[in-house]
Amino acid sequence: MEFVLARRGRRRRATTVPDSGLTGPVDIPEPKQEDGPKDLRSRLKRAKTSVAGTVRGLPKVAKLTWQASPVLTVLLVLITVLSGLLPTVTAYIAKLLLDSVVAAIQHTGTTGDIAKVALFQFGVLAASAISSALTSIAQSLLQERMTLTIRHQVMAHASDLHLAYFEGSTSYDMMRQAAQEAPTRPLSMMNSALGLLRTLITFTSMVALLVSISPLLALVALVAPIPAFISQSRYGSRAFWLTFMMSPIKRRMDYLSSLVTTDTYAKETKLFGLGPYFVDRFRRLGTVSYERQRKLTINRNISSTSWGLLSTLSGSAITLYIALEAVGGRLTLGDLALYTAAAASVQTSVSGLFTAFSGMYENNLYLDTLYRFLDTKPEITAPASPRPMPSTVEGHIEFESVTFSYPGAEEPALDDVSFEIRPGETVAVVGRNGAGKSTLFKLLCRLYDPTGGRILLDGVDIREYDPVELRTRISAMFQDYVTYQGTAAENIGLGDLTRLEDRPHIEDSARRAGADERIERLPQAYDTPLGRWFDQGVSLSGGEWQKIALARAFQREAPILVLDEPTSALDARAEHDLFSRLRELSEGRTTLYISHRFSTVRQAERILLLEHGRVAEYGTHEELMAAKAGYAELFTLQAQAYLDEVPS
Numbered sequence: 339m340e341f342v343l344a345r346r347g348r349r350r351r352a353t354t355v356p357d358s359g360l361t362g363p364v365d366i367p368e369p370k371q372e373d374g375p376k377d378l379r380s381r382l383k384r385a386k387t388s389v390a391g392t393v394r395g396l397p398k399v400a401k402l403t404w405q406a407s408p409v410l411t412v413l414l415v416l417i418t419v420l421s422g423l424l425p426t427v428t429a430y431i432a433k434l435l436l437d438s439v440v441a442a443i444q445h446t447g448t449t450g451d452i453a454k455v456a457l458f459q460f461g462v463l464a465a466s467a468i469s470s471a472l473t474s475i476a477q478s479l480l481q482e483r484m485t486l487t488i489r490h491q492v493m494a495h496a497s498d499l500h501l502a503y504f505e506g507s508t509s510y511d512m513m514r515q516a517a518q519e520a521p522t523r524p525l526s527m528m529n530s531a532l533g534l535l536r537t538l539i540t541f542t543s544m545v546a547l548l549v550s551i552s553p554l555l556a557l558v559a560l561v562a563p564i565p566a567f568i569s570q571s572r573y574g575s576r577a578f579w580l581t582f583m584m585s586p587i588k589r590r591m592d593y594l595s596s597l598v599t600t601d602t603y604a605k606e607t608k609l610f611g612l613g614p615y616f617v618d619r620f621r622r623l624g625t626v627s628y629e630r631q632r633k634l635t636i637n638r639n640i641s642s643t644s645w646g647l648l649s650t651l652s653g654s655a656i657t658l659y660i661a662l663e664a665v666g667g668r669l670t671l672g673d674l675a676l677y678t679a680a681a682a683s684v685q686t687s688v689s690g691l692f693t694a695f696s697g698m699y700e701n702n703l704y705l706d707t708l709y710r711f712l713d714t715k716p717e718i719t720a721p722a723s724p725r726p727m728p729s730t731v732e733g734h735i736e737f738e739s740v741t742f743s744y745p746g747a748e749e750p751a752l753d754d755v756s757f758e759i760r761p762g763e764t765v766a767v768v769g770r771n772g773a774g775k776s777t778l779f780k781l782l783c784r785l786y787d788p789t790g791g792r793i794l795l796d797g798v799d800i801r802e803y804d805p806v807e808l809r810t811r812i813s814a815m816f817q818d819y820v821t822y823q824g825t826a827a828e829n830i831g832l833g834d835l836t837r838l839e840d841r842p843h844i845e846d847s848a849r850r851a852g853a854d855e856r857i858e859r860l861p862q863a864y865d866t867p868l869g870r871w872f873d874q875g876v877s878l879s880g881g882e883w884q885k886i887a888l889a890r891a892f893q894r895e896a897p898i899l900v901l902d903e904p905t906s907a908l909d910a911r912a913e914h915d916l917f918s919r920l921r922e923l924s925e926g927r928t929t930l931y932i933s934h935r936f937s938t939v940r941q942a943e944r945i946l947l948l949e950h951g952r953v954a955e956y957g958t959h960e961e962l963m964a965a966k967a968g969y970a971e972l973f974t975l976q977a978q979a980y981l982d983e984v985p986s
């Protein structure tokens with residue numbers, strides 16, 4: 339609930355303060371853990387809920403640990419049980435040793451008895467040393483395995499999620515926290531749980547001894563550490579909320595840091611002299627986040643130490659009481675040693691129990707984020723029984739009254755869009771910036787689902803197919819294509835994983851995109867690493883990268899080809915070459931492309947003009963020119979600009 343309030347609070351502020359990556363607020367709201375009624379009953383109720391939530395979290399963590407390594411999990415549990423008994427056994431040996439020494443002095447015992455006890459003590463100490471070595475081996479191995487398992491789960495789940503998930507800031511924060519914090523938390527939780535088990539075993543065996551000497555003392559030892567526990571758990575949950583609320587700040591800091599440290603941004607930040615501005619902005623955000631962490635860490639430690647002193651006081655009182663009993667002759671020296679150890683151990687056990695539990699509580703809060711992330715259902719999924727994709731797709735596309743609004747957007751990006759593309763036809767989509775052209779492509783690829791209307795492929799609603807299978811029938815190049823830090827061959831091969839190793843096919847795709855000539859001039863031709871992130875990488879120009887991305891689209895021989903401004907970075911000759919061959923390149927495929935250059939647009943068989951998310955005109959170049967409307971106006975405007983530059 340607090341989370342919701344906090345998020346709401348953040349959103350409210352965002353309406354008055356710009357919440358961008360650069361200029362957003364640098365403040366972090368104080369975690370409001372003390373909201374709500376403060377009476378004892380409500381507090382107890384809240385404590386009960388926390389305990390129940392934490393206990394419920396245990397099976398999930400056990401499952402995660404088990405998935406990471408069953409052998410190590412079993413080993414860790416066994417060692418834990420063993421080491422739980424060790425303190426009691428050690429205390430008992432101390433008693434035996436003292437009693438046998440006293441007996442030997444008084445000539446009622448032999449030195450042989452002392453030797454036997456010493457041997458026994460050696461055995462127990464050796465077992466203790468071995469078990470702690472095994473614990474540390476098992477823990478570090480399990481940590482490695484667990485980190486891998488969870489990172490793998492987070493990656494696998496993220497790759498299944500729908501596009502909109504990546505574009506929302508709340509979901510992005512959740513994913514970031516799941517990816518960063520969660521890998522270490524389950525083992526931490528498991529360790530706390532095992533610590534709880536170990537302490538419980540020690541506690542049970544020791545408390546029996548303490549109760550037998552004085553039930554009152556047992557009660558004092560039990561009750562004293564409770565305040566320390568309450569303060570621990572309160573600060574534990576504060577630490578969690580602070581991390582969560584700092585997530586947007588941390589994201590902004592990452593972004594600012596990347597602006598200054600990433601090659602692609604370096605030119606512009608230098609030219610505009612933005613470096614010091616970004617660095618200062620980063621510093622201010624860093625100061626705020628450090629300040630909040632500092633306050634929390636100091637308060638947390640002061641509070642737990644103060645409450646801890648109370649426990650120490652009661653421990654000393656118990657020792658004094660037992661010593662006086664021994665002086666009075668009511669206890670033997672061995673009893674004194676045993677009871678002193680037992681009292682101290684119960685003290686440590688009780689605070690250990692509480693510490694372990696509050697550790698579990700804190701870890702569980704972080705893990706909840708991981709579970710919520712892993713429980714997020716992908717919104718674009720295959721229907722229960724998807725229609726099998728026919729082996730040959732004709733490529734007949736129909737948009738029927740398609741409307742689409744981005745989540746949270748006030749205006750629809752596409753509004754009642756209807757048009758039809760015949761199989762094998764080439765259609766150019768034109769329109770002003772923001773008219774909805776790229777959105778149209780994203781809907782066709784089923785990266786989003788329409789909010790109204792439907793899209794048909796060969797007469798079937800595309801939602802009836804498995805989206806993964808549908809996408810195998812579409813080759814696409816987006817405006818913001820990816821420049822993979824891989825070899826030239828890999829950059830192209832990724833367009834069709836089934837032919838990643840098919841070098842002749844990759845070379846053919848490169849040829850079709852006009853990228854072959856440049857690739858052949860690279861030091862290791864197709865095997866040259868591209869990009870500078872790794873050793874020996876070669877930098878390419880913007881247009882050269884675009885040709886590689888285009889080759890990747892050609893690599894997949896799908897019946898539908900979708901190109902979003904495929905030549906925006908190409909020189910005039912390369913653009914001309916591509917479009918004069920486009921009909922041949924897209925032979926037998928339904929092709930859609932977006933372009934702002936009308937010289938290339940007119941080569942399409944039909945042209946779709948979008949205006950404010952609606953279809954304004956649709957027809958051949960000649961038809962649209964004859965209509966003397968929007969398209970004709972834009973075409974003439976651009977042609978005029980070229981003509982004006984021709985010297986008369």
Ligand SMILES: Nc1ncnc2c1ncn2[C@@H]1O[C@H](COP(=O)(O)OP(=O)(O)OP(=O)(O)O)[C@@H](O)[C@H]1O
Nearest residue numbers: 505744747751769770771772773774775776777778
């Ligand atoms: N991920 C998104 N989330 C929210 N709104 C979006 C998103 N992407 C685009 N929009 C909005 O949807 C509208 C249409 O965007 P779209 O990218 O389809 O335009 P476009 O015609 O391709 O523009 P351009 O020619 O500039 O590439 C725009 O108003 C844009 O602000």
